[in-house]
Amino acid sequence: MGTAESTTSSERPGRSSNGWPVLAAALVAAALASALIVWAAVEINVPLIVVGSVVAVIALVALAGLILVEPNEARVLQLLGGSYAGTLREPGLRWMNPLNSRRKISTRIRNHETARAKVNDADGNPIDISAVIVWQVEDTARAVFDVDDFEEFVAVQTEAAVRHIAGSYPYDGAPEAMSLRQNADEITTKLSSEVHARVRSAGVRVIETRINQLAYAPEIAQAMLRRQQAGAVIAAREQIVHGAVSMVGTALERLEAEHTVMLDEDRKAAMVSNLLVVLCGDQSAQPVLNTGSLYQ
Numbered sequence: 001m002g003t004a005e006s007t008t009s010s011e012r013p014g015r016s017s018n019g020w021p022v023l024a025a026a027l028v029a030a031a032l033a034s035a036l037i038v039w040a041a042v043e044i045n046v047p048l049i050v051v052g053s054v055v056a057v058i059a060l061v062a063l064a065g066l067i068l069v070e071p072n073e074a075r076v077l078q079l080l081g082g083s084y085a086g087t088l089r090e091p092g093l094r095w096m097n098p099l100n101s102r103r104k105i106s107t108r109i110r111n112h113e114t115a116r117a118k119v120n121d122a123d124g125n126p127i128d129i130s131a132v133i134v135w136q137v138e139d140t141a142r143a144v145f146d147v148d149d150f151e152e153f154v155a156v157q158t159e160a161a162v163r164h165i166a167g168s169y170p171y172d173g174a175p176e177a178m179s180l181r182q183n184a185d186e187i188t189t190k191l192s193s194e195v196h197a198r199v200r201s202a203g204v205r206v207i208e209t210r211i212n213q214l215a216y217a218p219e220i221a222q223a224m225l226r227r228q229q230a231g232a233v234i235a236a237r238e239q240i241v242h243g244a245v246s247m248v249g250t251a252l253e254r255l256e257a258e259h260t261v262m263l264d265e266d267r268k269a270a271m272v273s274n275l276l277v278v279l280c281g282d283q284s285a286q287p288v289l290n291t292g293s294l295y296q
Helices: 019-043 046-064 140-145 150-168 184-202 218-258 265-280
Strands: 066-069 073-079 083-088 092-095 100-106 110-113 117-120 126-137 204-216
Touching: 019 046, 019 066, 019 092, 046 066, 066 073, 073 140, 083 100, 083 140, 100 140, 110 150, 117 150, 126 150, 126 184, 140 184, 150 184, 150 204, 184 204
Parallel strands: none
Antiparallel strands: 066 092, 073 083, 073 100, 110 126, 117 126, 126 204
16 A cells, blocks of 8 residues: 655745734725825825825735634635745634735544445455544645645545455454454554555544444345354354253262262163253253153
């Protein structure tokens, strides 16, 4: 798995100042310019008209440099739409160089849910999988300049990481082997690391990833369900037989130790057979009245 390296310098603060004094001064200048122009027009005073026009232009230029930065928002600045001039992150009304263009970038925490993808797991079985990634723009310069569309970039790289992880492990496996269903926490950690490695070149930080849907593909779901049920039945039978053998052994030992009844080998075999039938049977044992003896 390869990741592209950043070709732009990392984010740096942009130059700005408090915008409220500039706003107040610009409004005063605009009002003064309007008054001068109106009075000069009445008096037909051309020099005052020129002065009023210059003051009005200065006020408009000052107003053009004002920008409102909201909380959890950044503005990427470019001088004349070209070179990177820094990033504004401080919320409030700010004043900057009016020649700088600005692009709004949200630094809020976001969720992205991948589409349900059909992937072959490590055993070649088709499965349906999707994931949710929680992410945040960390470096606005890389997010703007190093990729065409950082949101689309995150979506594509997340889906690629989900497909890679899903194909690296079996859906279900032996307890000692790592599988998608039995080791969700470990798989999620690996998925987070891979997604972060893929999107860090876009200045994005991965906060958390979670697999929110995992199942066999519909065409094999019934067959896999029957296999799981058969495995569960076998495991249950093994546990039942193990417990029954232990119980029968304990019963024989106690009978011999307490001298409750003396049994020869044939009677022991018959007792073991009967007890195993009772303990291992699917249905309750039905009592049978024996009118004879074991040897008749």
